[in-house]
Amino acid sequence: IFSGEATFMLGAVNMAGLPPADLGEFAFAGRSNVGKSSLLNALMNRKGLARTSNTPGRTQEVNFFDIGGEFRLVDLPGYGYARASRSKVDAWTQLIFDYLRGRPNLLRVFVLIDSRHGIKPVDEEGMALLDEAAVSYQIVLTKLDKIKETKAAFRINEVTEQLAKRPAAHPRVLATSSEKGIGIKEVRGEMLEAL
Numbered sequence: 001i002f003s004g005e006a007t008f009m010l011g012a013v014n015m016a017g018l019p020p021a022d023l024g025e026f027a028f029a030g031r032s033n034v035g036k037s038s039l040l041n042a043l044m045n046r047k048g049l050a051r052t053s054n055t056p057g058r059t060q061e062v063n064f065f066d067i068g069g070e071f072r073l074v075d076l077p078g079y080g081y082a083r084a085s086r087s088k089v090d091a092w093t094q095l096i097f098d099y100l101r102g103r104p105n106l107l108r109v110f111v112l113i114d115s116r117h118g119i120k121p122v123d124e125e126g127m128a129l130l131d132e133a134a135v136s137y138q139i140v141l142t143k144l145d146k147i148k149e150t151k152a153a154f155r156i157n158e159v160t161e162q163l164a165k166r167p168a169a170h171p172r173v174l175a176t177s178s179e180k181g182i183g184i185k186e187v188r189g190e191m192l193e194a195l
């Protein structure tokens with residue numbers, strides 16, 4: 001279902017621009033540069049479909065990808081980009097907030113966390129928003145290849161403990177490397193299970 005059938009649908013800048021809520025959606029959120037585009041490309045098996053970028057924070061659209069006409073992956077703009085202007089930050093907050101609160105077909109949000117850095121205050125803010133909106137979300141650690149195995153085990157435990165107090169968080173922490181193809185099957189599996 002994931003191979004060769006992923007297509008870019010559209011980029012929305014406001015609620016009016018969203019596609020109809022007629023298919024299940026999985027959204028991807030995370031700090032700029034966390035590896036979101038790389039993970040989306042790995043999941044869709046399409047290099048370059050989700051743009052990888054060296055200018056974090058550039059994309060301010062919510063991008064929709066159709067997966068074989070069966071469901072959608074939704075690329076939310078990266079958050080926590082220090083150089084984004086105040087007005088841009090507000091626009092981000094508003095669109096994401098509206099999308100997260102008002103999307104009945106949103107099945108889960110994958111919140112990406114850099115394995116090296118763990119959960120930062122800006123991630124906490126995002127998760128608090130999801131808890132408040134009662135939107136089910138799951139943590140995906142990225143760039144696992146950048147840390148040693150012992151550190152990876154520590155990080156997974158640490159994050160799992162931090163999630164215990166969060167009502168809308170899925171208890172299972174996924175660990176991935178888009179570069180090495182680690183954990184990609186598991187993320188796909190979570191989606192297929194949720195469908």
Ligand code: GDP
Pocket residue numbers: 030031032033034035036037038039051052053054056057078142143144145146176177178179180
């Ligand atoms: P985004 O801003 O969240 O979309 O992040 P990108 O996917 O553009 O990745 C940001 C940077 O991290 C790029 O230089 C990627 O090559 C790098 N990167 C992404 N995923 C991985 C990974 O799994 N392993 C390694 N080593 N680097 C990665």
